[in-house]
Amino acid sequence: MRKVTLGRSGIEAGDISLGCMRMDGLSLEKATEVIETSFASGIDLFDHADIYGGGKSEEVFAQALKASSVQRDEIILQSKCGIREGLFDFSTNHIMTSVGKSLKRLQTDYLDILLLHRPDVLMEPEEVAEAFSELKKSGKVRYFGVSNHHPLQIELLKKHLTEELIINQLQLSLVHTPMIDAGLNVNMLNEAAVVRDSHLLEYSRLHHMTIQAWSPFQHGMIEGVFIGNPDYPEVNAKLEELAEKKGVTSSALAIAWILRYPGRIQPVIGSMNPERIQQICQASDITLSREEWYDLYRSAGNKLP
Structure with a gap:
């Protein structure tokens, strides 16, 4: 598998990562596999989060590891915090407490990367800075995003942090492309021209964030898989043809x-099926031509201006 450098951290990771949200439902034998x-x-x-399976996904992963x-120092462990029931919380206390619990569940002394899960409107950036500084100083977290x-x-x-933010985890699929659509429909009055994310693709490349x-x-937020879905006949026909x-x-x-995409995006796949994981990882050996990329984009219902 090809490698991608995460931000400016110097960490080289595989092109594709595994999201462990569904690992709480696996047996020890299956999780190990x-x-x-x-x-x-x-x-x-x-990739983990403190809320996945109410924390059980991290526990199952640790036991399976x-x-x-596979040795701990051969892998990159990433977790997220900031979501509580009914609210978001970037307070110093919540970040510190959440990381401590994740480390215990994961049976490790440190996280390679900690991400803030979803924006907290009541965020005080000074509190985030305090937590990040202490976590870095204590060796409990190496990098942040x-x-x-x-x-x-x-x-x-960033105005308050001394640590660099190396990652932004964002929703993106062939049928969920608002980050891409606005950049193609500049100065137009159609729906695709609406900028919903303040040009995240370009910002991330300019600031070296993976x-x-x-x-x-x-498709949708987490409404279902579009692969093989009869509601998406054109994109599936094109995928099958190229596959x-x-x-x-x-x-x-x-x-x-x-x-x-030239910015080297790292997909986070969530499959818990070993055979499917192997099949998906073959993507790293494929480089689509410009014609193939745009054909797939149009087959998902997008029109070029």
Whole structure:
């Protein structure tokens, strides 16, 4: 698998990462197989959050990692915090407490990366800075980032932080492309021209932040998978056509489409099926032509101006 440098951290990770949200439902044997298959396929970044499975996903992962042949220092452990029931919380106390609990559940002394999960409107950036500084100083977190944040929220944080933000985790799939649409429909009056994210793609490239694409197979927010979905006949027909041509699955093609973006986006796949993980990871060996990329974009219902 090809590698991507995460921000300006110097960390080299596989092109594709594994989201562990659904790991709480696996047996120890199955979770171990998922970790070993992922690692053998080139995945070395495993994405968690304190809320996944109410914390159980981190617990199952830790037990499975110990049972596997994969060593802690061979992988990149990433977790997220900031979501509480019914609210968001970026207070110093919540960040520190959340990280402490995640470390205990993950049975590790440190996180490689900590992300702030969703923007907290009541955020005091000085409190985030205090938490990050203490976590860095104590060795509990090596690097930091955000998730679902727009550029001005990031700039507000950066004004107070001494640590660099290396990642922004954002929703992106072949059928969820608002970040891309606005950049193609400049100065137009159509719906696609509406800028919903303050030009995150360009901002991320300018500021050397790696975008991690969550839900790369989903339509809507988390309403379902579009691969093989009869509600998306054109995009599936095009995916199947190209998949047969390149000898891979439609899912691998959908990931290859994301990887083709020059800013080197790192998709976060959430499959807990070892065979499917292997198939999806073949995307890293595929480079779509410009014609193929735009064909897929148009097949998802997008019109070029």
